[in-house]
Amino acid sequence: DTEVTQTPKHLVMGMTNKKSLKCEQHMGHRAMYWYKQKAKKPPELMFVYSYEKLSINESVPSRFSPECPNSSLLNLHLHALQPEDSALYLCASSRETGGYGYTFGSGTRLTVV
Amino acid sequence: SQELEQSPQSLIVQEGKNLTINCTSSKTLYGLYWYKQKYGEGLIFLMMLQKGGEEKSHEKITAKLDEKKQQSSLHITASQPSHAGIYLCGADVGSGSRLTFGEGTQLTVNP
Numbered sequence: 001d002t003e004v005t006q007t008p009k010h011l012v013m014g015m016t017n018k019k020s021l022k023c024e025q026h027m028g029h030r031a032m033y034w035y036k037q038k039a040k041k042p043p044e045l046m047f048v049y050s051y052e053k054l055s056i057n058e059s060v061p062s063r064f065s066p067e068c069p070n071s072s073l074l075n076l077h078l079h080a081l082q083p084e085d086s087a088l089y090l091c092a093s094s095r096e097t098g099g100y101g102y103t104f105g106s107g108t109r110l111t112v113v
Numbered sequence: 114s115q116e117l118e119q120s121p122q123s124l125i126v127q128e129g130k131n132l133t134i135n136c137t138s139s140k141t142l143y144g145l146y147w148y149k150q151k152y153g154e155g156l157i158f159l160m161m162l163q164k165g166g167e168e169k170s171h172e173k174i175t176a177k178l179d180e181k182k183q184q185s186s187l188h189i190t191a192s193q194p195s196h197a198g199i200y201l202c203g204a205d206v207g208s209g210s211r212l213t214f215g216e217g218t219q220l221t222v223n224p
Contacts, residue, residue: 041216056211099143106154
């Protein structure tokens, strides 16, 4: 299995809702990442997990809450989002942090209404 | 300031033509990645370059990293409509855990 699987593919949520994005990989990778991509812009790093511990938080608002329950799974919990948070959210994984190559999932298209 | 400068921003070519996309950094690149993205979809890994002077090819796509490891180019030979999409260069910066991207090149290939 050489894929990163993200669910759901599309999500529409209200500003008062709570929802979660899920990312899964079975390549034995010990680093996992969340990226946010706005239209016509490159992906921007949000969080990095290394060996299931949060190692980088790029000053992301607390309405985004990451979780890494085990080495194969990465979640992004969403609460009280704003319309400007609408974007494509991409998950990626790598063997470890630091230059080992990154595999990206197909993303979750999030719309906040 | 932008870590990676990518050019051109957009490119329209006729099918069968060759093209080159460039990616430049003011800092030494320790890992340079090329990805392709269809609008609204995930990133498809193309190539990774790590050594100065390194060159890799896959089908009709060739990527090079210069000797100084500050510039990379992606060359497509005899372009096809299937090559259309957004090409992104990315590099590990800082501690090596932050994959940062250039602004991307939108490629259109007309039949």
